[in-house]
Amino acid sequence: MTDVVTYERRGPVAWLTIRRPEARNALSAAVRSGLWDGLSTFTTDDAAKVLVLTGEGDVAFSAGADLKEMATTAMEVPPPDFLPQMGRNITVTKPTIAAVNGVAFAGGFALAQSCDLCVAADHAQFAISEARVGRGAPWAAPLVSMLPRRIVLELLMTAAPISAARAYDLGLVNEVVPAAALVERTQALAERIAANAPLSVRAAKAMVDALDPSRTSEAFDLAEAIWQPVYTSADAQEGPKAFAERRTPNWQGR
Numbered sequence: 001m002t003d004v005v006t007y008e009r010r011g012p013v014a015w016l017t018i019r020r021p022e023a024r025n026a027l028s029a030a031v032r033s034g035l036w037d038g039l040s041t042f043t044t045d046d047a048a049k050v051l052v053l054t055g056e057g058d059v060a061f062s063a064g065a066d067l068k069e070m071a072t073t074a075m076e077v078p079p080p081d082f083l084p085q086m087g088r089n090i091t092v093t094k095p096t097i098a099a100v101n102g103v104a105f106a107g108g109f110a111l112a113q114s115c116d117l118c119v120a121a122d123h124a125q126f127a128i129s130e131a132r133v134g135r136g137a138p139w140a141a142p143l144v145s146m147l148p149r150r151i152v153l154e155l156l157m158t159a160a161p162i163s164a165a166r167a168y169d170l171g172l173v174n175e176v177v178p179a180a181a182l183v184e185r186t187q188a189l190a191e192r193i194a195a196n197a198p199l200s201v202r203a204a205k206a207m208v209d210a211l212d213p214s215r216t217s218e219a220f221d222l223a224e225a226i227w228q229p230v231y232t233s234a235d236a237q238e239g240p241k242a243f244a245e246r247r248t249p250n251w252q253g254r
Helices: 029-044 067-073 107-114 149-158 164-170 179-194 198-210 217-231 234-244
Strands: 005-010 013-018 050-055 060-062 096-100 103-105 117-121 125-127 175-177
Touching: 005 029, 013 029, 013 179, 050 060, 050 107, 050 179, 060 096, 060 107, 067 234, 096 107, 096 179, 103 107, 107 125, 117 164, 117 179, 125 164, 164 175, 175 179, 217 234
Parallel strands: 013 050, 050 096, 060 103, 096 117, 103 125, 117 175
Antiparallel strands: 005 013
């Protein structure tokens, strides 16, 4: 791990925590590296039966990519290993739960989406905010199977956040709990899963993933191809630059 991501086992449950609350747990290079290390550790930790992914504090699970860092590096298309996406670029056969303690925007939404289950604090919010900064969201391909078409388009095109209560109604969240109870309730859910037969639990996860066409490599490849011109556009550089300079973006549509 790194100093901004920690891995801690609580009985049979491993907690992987993003610890960058002063930056709303933004996904800097150090955070992303820590997430890769943490997930790799979980896959080989025989004592850990379930993983919980969360953020430190009560403001943000993760607000997404570090746009100030992105403005400095002038990144176009993110490399395949930019962020661990369970089920796509890293294999995690054991169950995972997102404990969403605050805003889950952009890359934070992607992390929560890639977990098998999700428990959210009652003040949490979810958003695919890429359209506000001219970036892409090919990682959102599985939402086509998770949500109705019009809801997916609303999330992608408006970039507006939705509440934890609405996310629950839409089926994105398994349970909404008071913020003070998030850790306890998520730990209890994880322990309930961990107490079951491990082969049955893993087979359930494998079956659901295998039968979901939106999670195939072909679906992700197609999504990447669709979003590639967005990533390489001038607007994709303007968005993070405007964020870093605290001004309204000047979109050119090219």
